Amino acid sequence: MKTLICLALCTGSAAFQLPSSQLINRQQQERLIFATISTVEEPTTFDETVQNDTEEEEPAEQFNWFKAWHPIIPIDCLDNEKPHAFKVLGLDIVIWNDGAVPDASFASRKERPKGAKKMDGTWRAFVDQCPHRKVPLSEGRVEDDGSLLCSYHAWRFNGEGETIDVPQIPRTELGKIKANPKSNCNSFPVKIIDGVLWVWPDSSDDSRIEAALTPVPAETLPFGGEDDERVWKGKWNFRELPYGHDYFIENVVDPAHVPVSHHNVVGSRYGDHSMTINTKESLTKKGFSIGVSSKNVEGESTTTFNSPSQVLIKAPFGSDGAAQYLELYSSPSRPGFCNHVGRIVVLKDLVNEMPPLLKQFTLPLPIWLNHVLASAFLHQDALFLHNQERSLTNYGQYRTSQPANDSYANAILPCSADKGVMNFRNWMSKFAGGYIPFKGVTTMPAANNEVVFDVWNSHTKHCKHCLTALKRFKKARVLAFMMSALLATIRPKVFGVVGSTLGALACSGLGLGLTKLIGMFYKYEFSHADNH
Numbered sequence: 001m002k003t004l005i006c007l008a009l010c011t012g013s014a015a016f017q018l019p020s021s022q023l024i025n026r027q028q029q030e031r032l033i034f035a036t037i038s039t040v041e042e043p044t045t046f047d048e049t050v051q052n053d054t055e056e057e058e059p060a061e062q063f064n065w066f067k068a069w070h071p072i073i074p075i076d077c078l079d080n081e082k083p084h085a086f087k088v089l090g091l092d093i094v095i096w097n098d099g100a101v102p103d104a105s106f107a108s109r110k111e112r113p114k115g116a117k118k119m120d121g122t123w124r125a126f127v128d129q130c131p132h133r134k135v136p137l138s139e140g141r142v143e144d145d146g147s148l149l150c151s152y153h154a155w156r157f158n159g160e161g162e163t164i165d166v167p168q169i170p171r172t173e174l175g176k177i178k179a180n181p182k183s184n185c186n187s188f189p190v191k192i193i194d195g196v197l198w199v200w201p202d203s204s205d206d207s208r209i210e211a212a213l214t215p216v217p218a219e220t221l222p223f224g225g226e227d228d229e230r231v232w233k234g235k236w237n238f239r240e241l242p243y244g245h246d247y248f249i250e251n252v253v254d255p256a257h258v259p260v261s262h263h264n265v266v267g268s269r270y271g272d273h274s275m276t277i278n279t280k281e282s283l284t285k286k287g288f289s290i291g292v293s294s295k296n297v298e299g300e301s302t303t304t305f306n307s308p309s310q311v312l313i314k315a316p317f318g319s320d321g322a323a324q325y326l327e328l329y330s331s332p333s334r335p336g337f338c339n340h341v342g343r344i345v346v347l348k349d350l351v352n353e354m355p356p357l358l359k360q361f362t363l364p365l366p367i368w369l370n371h372v373l374a375s376a377f378l379h380q381d382a383l384f385l386h387n388q389e390r391s392l393t394n395y396g397q398y399r400t401s402q403p404a405n406d407s408y409a410n411a412i413l414p415c416s417a418d419k420g421v422m423n424f425r426n427w428m429s430k431f432a433g434g435y436i437p438f439k440g441v442t443t444m445p446a447a448n449n450e451v452v453f454d455v456w457n458s459h460t461k462h463c464k465h466c467l468t469a470l471k472r473f474k475k476a477r478v479l480a481f482m483m484s485a486l487l488a489t490i491r492p493k494v495f496g497v498v499g500s501t502l503g504a505l506a507c508s509g510l511g512l513g514l515t516k517l518i519g520m521f522y523k524y525e526f527s528h529a530d531n532h
Contacts, residue, residue: 063285063308063432065089067207069191069198069216070331071309071341072125074236076195079464080118083148085128085138086462087240087333088201090438092128093188094138095197097121098159100146106156106165112144121146124159125199127186131155131163137185148185161185193218195236196329196341217309218329230321230348232362237374238341240458242451243385245308245332245436246400246428248340251385252311252328253303253420255292261381264531272296277419280304285431288423303420307427317358320349324358332436335401336389336445368469372517375455375524382452383526393444400428400435402442456522470521473514480511 070088072095078084080097087093099121101112128136130150137157141149147156147164156165163183166174177183189200189211196218200211241248251257255277259267275294280302282288289304299316306312313326328342346362348354354362392398398411408425428434445451460466484507487500 065308065332065432065437066202067200067210067214068308069200069211069214070339071218071329072197072199072331072339073238073462074195074341075123075192075197076236077238077463077465078123078197079467080121081142083138083140083142084462085136086339087337088199088339089332089436090334090440090442091201092136092138093199093201094126094128094136094148095123095199096126096142096148097123098142098146098148101144104144106143106145106147109144118144118146122159123190123192123197124148124161125188125190125197126157126161127188127203129186131183131185132166157185161187191216217306230352232346232348232354234344234346234361235367235370236341236343237371238339238459238463239374239378240333241330241338241340241378241385242336242382242454242458243338243389244336244400245330245338246424247385247389248330248338249305249311249424250421251381252313252326253290253305253424254418255301255303255420256417257381261384262377263380263528265377265380277417279419283423283426283430285427287427290420290423305420305424305427308432317355318349320351320353321347322349322353322355322358323347324361332438335438335442336386366469367465368463371459371463371466372455372520374459375453375520376526379453379524379526380528380531383449386452387447390444390447399444401438401444403433403435403437405434453523453525455520455524460521466521470518473518477511477514477518480507480514483507484511 066089072086072088073084078095078097080099083094083096085092085094097118099118101116101118104112104116126137126148128138130137130140130152132150132153132155135150135152137148137150140151143149143156147158149156154165154167155163158164161184163178166177169177186203188203189208191198191200191211193216198216198218200207200214202210255275256273259271259273260269263269272295275292275297278291278293280289280291281304285307287305287307289302291300291302293300297315298318301313301315304312304314309329309331311326311328313328314323315325316323323346325345325347326342327345329340331339333339344361346354346358392411393401396404396406398404398406398408400406408429409422414422460470484504487507488504
């Protein structure tokens, strides 16, 4: 297991391509974590270090969380035949695709012609409420004619959110219902950027224009275009993590935690963690960038925060232009949780060759396996972030799900190695109002390890790849146990007692192995006390 999850990741991301089963030695591991173990070179005070990173500029308009693009999920993981429930900034939203089956009308799916499939439609995002009685549209259906049906009274809506049918009323009344603006679903602007669905969580009159004029905060990777042969892009991964968006960003711009929190997966808690951090780009409303150097890693890595959603981490690999990138995104889903999307990108060297050590990260592993094994990495520091956020909030030391004007520097004991962390917290206080303005319930949920280790609700139930694999494994498990019983009770005369017994044991072992694998789609527990 450890050899499969020794990932080319460094900062709590679910976005990675897993290597082969060959173990990587400590120096190689540290090389592949983008030089993320660090301390600051100057013996200045902490306050001096952080204050000097802020670029002098005129007071800027505060960042508006609701007039911004937020990443939700890679569309490749979504089933376009169903509506999907998500949250962003405390808002319940339903994401669905309005593609229709060719020549289909509103009818039971049982009547769909054999082999007929939905066309590629447009991905939509609505407030997850039917205008009629406010029940969740995510519990409805996507019909073959490309409409979204509320399963309570069969009201149907087109991709623009307009009511197109109410089956219980006469046509004259339907006309009046359609003319009432209250009959429309609150729909949000949506963009698909490089396979990731982004939502603009504002449905005001000017939202479409404002969204169209605002670029998605997905910083272009600093190399050639989509057809550049030097570029290899891994598959996207996603998860609703059990800690807030601001704690996710804090974690991924904190290189010092990686070899300690991710011991035996990336680096070692017992190694030499010393290194230097320097400012590459000073803090502004758009973000900041830091450089990280270590005596054990060749070259300087960079960690760049592009507000409010992206952290891009680059680690050079050798002197011939090869590099690894972590492309990480997050959005606030609800108090104490965030939507995370990320992946790894590899840039080959100048002669278009992949360094041998990087090749193992480009193996064509099944997507479901990549997703399942992500827990072995993510759950190593999830407990810390989950409990840290709830502790600081519940004791009134630092609250970011409500307006509180708390000082993060006063709430914790910062040191010079926290340069990236404190730069981000300064961005929160100076440019983003110091808190995330969630809609609805803004109280912080209680700490709960069951939530931290939950894989089903955070990922599996939304992922078509994992749901398909889970269904197949469950069928295979049933067959394995049936074969074991068959060999043990019916077939001894054919295979002999010894042969039947060995066959039965092998099938039982397969069934038990599948049971353990199936469990990883639902829950994955981790203990640092047992990780020696």
